[in-house]
Amino acid sequence: MIPRLRLEHVTKRYPGVIANDDVSLEVLPGEILAVLGENGAGKSTLMKVIYGAVRPDAGELAVDGQAVRIDNPAHARRLGIAMVFQHFALFDTLTVAENVALALPRGERIAAVAARLRAVAGRYGLEVEPGRHVHELSMGERQRVEILRALLTEPRLLILDEPTSVLTPQAVEILFGTLRRLAAEGVSVVFISHKLDEIRRLATRCVVMRAGRVVASVDPRAETEAGLARLMIGADPPAIARHLTPPGEVVLEVDALAGGEGAGLHGVSFTVRRAQILGIAGISGNGQAQLMAALSGEVPTRPHTVRLFGEPVGALGPAARRARGLRYIPEERLGHGAVPEMSLTANALLTGDGLHRAGFVRHDAAVGYAQSVIGRYAVKARGAQSLAASLSGGNLQKFIVGREIDSAPRVLLVNQPTWGVDVGAATAIRNALVALREAGCAIVVVSEELDELFELSDELRVMARGQLSPAVGAHDITVDELGRWMAGLWPGGPALGRPERAAELDA
Amino acid sequence: MGGKVGRVSALLPLVLVPRAQPSRLAAWGSPLLAIALTLAAGFVLFAALGQDPWHALNVFLVQPLATVRGWGEIGIKMTPLVLAAVGLAICFRANVWNIGAEGQLIVGAITGGAVALMAGPGDSRVFLVGVIVAAAAGGAAWAAIVALLRDRFNASEILVSLMLVYVAQLLLAYMVNGPLKDPLGFGFPQSKLFESGARLPIILPGTRLHLGAVLAGLAAVGGWVLLARMFLGFQLKVAGVAPLAARYGGYSSRRLLWFALLLSGALAGVAGGVEAAGPVGQLTPSISPGYGFAAIIVAFVGRLHPLGVIPAAFVMALFYIGGELAQSRLGLPAALTGVYQGLLLFFLLACDTLILYRVQWRGLGVREA
Numbered sequence: 034m035i036p037r038l039r040l041e042h043v044t045k046r047y048p049g050v051i052a053n054d055d056v057s058l059e060v061l062p063g064e065i066l067a068v069l070g071e072n073g074a075g076k077s078t079l080m081k082v083i084y085g086a087v088r089p090d091a092g093e094l095a096v097d098g099q100a101v102r103i104d105n106p107a108h109a110r111r112l113g114i115a116m117v118f119q120h121f122a123l124f125d126t127l128t129v130a131e132n133v134a135l136a137l138p139r140g141e142r143i144a145a146v147a148a149r150l151r152a153v154a155g156r157y158g159l160e161v162e163p164g165r166h167v168h169e170l171s172m173g174e175r176q177r178v179e180i181l182r183a184l185l186t187e188p189r190l191l192i193l194d195e196p197t198s199v200l201t202p203q204a205v206e207i208l209f210g211t212l213r214r215l216a217a218e219g220v221s222v223v224f225i226s227h228k229l230d231e232i233r234r235l236a237t238r239c240v241v242m243r244a245g246r247v248v249a250s251v252d253p254r255a256e257t258e259a260g261l262a263r264l265m266i267g268a269d270p271p272a273i274a275r276h277l278t279p280p281g282e283v284v285l286e287v288d289a290l291a292g293g294e295g296a297g298l299h300g301v302s303f304t305v306r307r308a309q310i311l312g313i314a315g316i317s318g319n320g321q322a323q324l325m326a327a328l329s330g331e332v333p334t335r336p337h338t339v340r341l342f343g344e345p346v347g348a349l350g351p352a353a354r355r356a357r358g359l360r361y362i363p364e365e366r367l368g369h370g371a372v373p374e375m376s377l378t379a380n381a382l383l384t385g386d387g388l389h390r391a392g393f394v395r396h397d398a399a400v401g402y403a404q405s406v407i408g409r410y411a412v413k414a415r416g417a418q419s420l421a422a423s424l425s426g427g428n429l430q431k432f433i434v435g436r437e438i439d440s441a442p443r444v445l446l447v448n449q450p451t452w453g454v455d456v457g458a459a460t461a462i463r464n465a466l467v468a469l470r471e472a473g474c475a476i477v478v479v480s481e482e483l484d485e486l487f488e489l490s491d492e493l494r495v496m497a498r499g500q501l502s503p504a505v506g507a508h509d510i511t512v513d514e515l516g517r518w519m520a521g522l523w524p525g526g527p528a529l530g531r532p533e534r535a536a537e538l539d540a
Numbered sequence: 541m542g543g544k545v546g547r548v549s550a551l552l553p554l555v556l557v558p559r560a561q562p563s564r565l566a567a568w569g570s571p572l573l574a575i576a577l578t579l580a581a582g583f584v585l586f587a588a589l590g591q592d593p594w595h596a597l598n599v600f601l602v603q604p605l606a607t608v609r610g611w612g613e614i615g616i617k618m619t620p621l622v623l624a625a626v627g628l629a630i631c632f633r634a635n636v637w638n639i640g641a642e643g644q645l646i647v648g649a650i651t652g653g654a655v656a657l658m659a660g661p662g663d664s665r666v667f668l669v670g671v672i673v674a675a676a677a678g679g680a681a682w683a684a685i686v687a688l689l690r691d692r693f694n695a696s697e698i699l700v701s702l703m704l705v706y707v708a709q710l711l712l713a714y715m716v717n718g719p720l721k722d723p724l725g726f727g728f729p730q731s732k733l734f735e736s737g738a739r740l741p742i743i744l745p746g747t748r749l750h751l752g753a754v755l756a757g758l759a760a761v762g763g764w765v766l767l768a769r770m771f772l773g774f775q776l777k778v779a780g781v782a783p784l785a786a787r788y789g790g791y792s793s794r795r796l797l798w799f800a801l802l803l804s805g806a807l808a809g810v811a812g813g814v815e816a817a818g819p820v821g822q823l824t825p826s827i828s829p830g831y832g833f834a835a836i837i838v839a840f841v842g843r844l845h846p847l848g849v850i851p852a853a854f855v856m857a858l859f860y861i862g863g864e865l866a867q868s869r870l871g872l873p874a875a876l877t878g879v880y881q882g883l884l885l886f887f888l889l890a891c892d893t894l895i896l897y898r899v900q901w902r903g904l905g906v907r908e909a
Contacts, residue, residue, distance in 0.1 A: 350790045351790030352789070365784070369784045369785055371785065372778055372785045374782070375781070382771075382774060383785060389774075392772060394770065
């Protein structure tokens with residue numbers, strides 16, 4: 034069989050790093066190929082080479098046996114290659130149909146695009162309303178738009194970069210059903226992931242990348258998860274520490290928190306204790322952002338809505354709450370948790386309240402703090418003067434987590450602690466959180482990764498449509514049950530209404 | 541980033557390759573390269589105008605600097621440019637787009653001038669402190685209108701500050717035709733000349749260079765300390781490039797907005813005040829030949845750096861004075877100054893590419909695979 038795509042000796046260098054080093058691989062028609070590797074292993078660069086978004090320094094590509102030089106993504110699309118990016122490339126102010134139309138050859142009317150969109154969406158079980166604006170959509174829905182946009186170009190090779198990170202377990206099953214169906218129709222699927230269980234469930238072949246090179250090509254169904262992890266990291270993965278210290282007194286209380294931007298929150302009340310990790314599950318866009326904004330002080334509330342160590346702090350801003358021991362790690366790293374255009378030293382200063390005195394920056398102290406975080410959390414950076422934007426996502430996340438943890442918080446809020454972070458770094462971050470809990474810190478973790486929440490949390494709650502479920506012990510609920518709660522189906526939870534949620538439940 | 545590589549390569553054996561980090565060398569070298577290219581283009585331009593290029597460049601760029609007096613004139617032009625541009629650089633770094641420095645400068649001239657007119661014949665130079673403070677207060681008050689409207693009603697500071705320029709110009713016209721008009725001035729729309737106690741002293745004998753130049757230097761150094769060493773300056777920079785990160789850090793965007801506008805307004809006001817109490821010596825309807833607008837260009841050529849505005853203001857001042865000389869001695873059009881300023885900006889923007897990209901030689905005859 035002629036491979037749909039063949040790569041031979043592809044090499045791509047960036048200043049200071051070789052992203053792809055002599056990579057050769059083949060994808061057959063109808064094959065689901067997984068590309069496994071840690072963040073920074075070169076997976077995304079390789080996919081961008083295939084999609085024409087990056088030109089390789091050396092090497093050759095062949096599509097259906099024909100040697101090609103892919104100049105740009107439009108060229109790739111003409112060759113039948115489509116890509117769904119990890120970071121969504123959608124315009125917030127445009128509707129779903131308008132966004133999709135942008136990726137299609139010119140001249141197609143929006144109404145016609147919308148009709149095709151509905152047809153394809155129905156066929157693959159990816160319900161989305163073409164007339165809605167992208168800014169109204171949850172992360173899961175946005176990804177569906179990305180996938181639909183790719184499918185509308187009728188690709189023969191579909192590349193997906195970390196597609197499951199924003200989906201419920203039920204939605205992941207729908208996606209996998211869609212991908213298997215595409216493969217059965219002869220479409221080649223390249224699936225980039227670092228989630229071992231998903232690769233074993235979905236892929237028929239798995240290429241493992243490490244430090245820019247392909248180190249193995251295996252049948253993932255014949256491998257154990259531990260075996261795959263070893264191939265990916267090159268060593269045994271570290272284990273997560275256990276909880277030993279029993280939770281103490283209540284330190285953070287939230288009472289009838291409501292409102293906020295967008296659809297807003299409805300009567301959110303909960304408490305967190307000393308040495309306790311409260312995990313909040315749920316699909317993004319269900320009020321987690323508003324909750325974190327209210328807890329961190331970025332959007333103040335009435336004083337008594339948020340109480341910290343018994344003191345009403347709802348009206349205080351982030352700096353005043355930091356002074357009381359509350360720290361926050363936001364979901365978005367670039368531009369929120371860190372300033373991309375500034376050095377790590379400056380980013381240490383961002384929340385480093387001890388790094389300035391009498392109005393002046395203590396530059397040496399800030400450099401020292403940044404260097405200590407880089408060293409303790411094994412952040413791969415050239416030094417404290419490196420720009421935040423020059424770090425990979427995982428390394429910047431390690432820096433931000435380290436920056437907040439090293440200031441010895443008594444209450445820590447974390448939104449998506451390991452989003453887009455490789456296994457090794459994710460384990461390091463989770464271990465740091467558990468160690469902090471053991472030291473007596475109260476931690477609120479908002480995450481879409483259920484494995485992570487089960488691993489970390491003492492107590493779990495679910496956020497759906499601005500409401501918070503009752504608390505349940507992390508050992509007292511199954512993944513399936515939690516998945517149903519994520520659709521709002523806990524006793525007394527927000528009723529079902531949206532069709533896509535129903536579709537997820539039927540799966 | 542990678543997708544932007546090498547579009548030139550089809551034409552030239554050169555490609556632009558993204559740098560891992562912005563180059564500091566290029567950031568500082570770019571203005572120098574731009575000036576060199578401007579001179580080269582100016583050489584061609586003079587030749588095309590039928591002049592001996594060497595002679596013309598000499599008149600345009602060297603003659604103004606041939607005498608101490610010439611340096612003094614350059615310094616006089618630089619003073620209001622630097623004062624206003626330092627404030628604007630800080631404002632722009634904070635992503636606050638005050639483009640009405642001209643208006644703040646005019647109001648500063650009015651309030652500073654009003655105080656200067658109170659000085660009697662025997663008053664000492666201590667009076668000048670009052671003049672400067674009044675000028676700063678006037679400029680700050682004018683900018684405060686912008687801050688208030690932006691803060692309370694989210695009005696665009698660009699439009700509000702620009703429109704207030706015209707209000708300020710009319711206010712000045714009213715003042716010199718009404719309350720501040722010289723009663724013995726034969727009806728001319730101007731104030732009486734300030735008494736010597738309210739005039740800025742000359743600091744360089746044989747020139748007209750006045751104490752305002754020292755104030756401008758202090759403002760530049762102070763602005764640098766603020767941005768490079770102080771936490772408030774850091775907050776301004778964070779708010780400028782990443783407003784969400786500033787909110788995350790707990791930096792009040794309202795406080796920073798007010799600070800940036802009041803500071804730049806006060807500095808522009810001082811620029812107006814020293815212009816009135818310096819070379820002009822009275823209030824006239826044309827107290828500023830557009831210094832407040834020129835300062836916007838100076839701020840950008842000076843890389844929005846408080847010390848960078850000094851050489852930028854020097855080049856701008858040189859083009860002003862060289863243009864005047866070229867007009868009188870060579871009979872060239874007055875538009876020459878504008879052409880030179882435009883060329884400089886054009887080359888600067890092009891050279892700035894080298895901050896984020898480096899040029900790589902691909903070799904002749906080699907085409908990409």
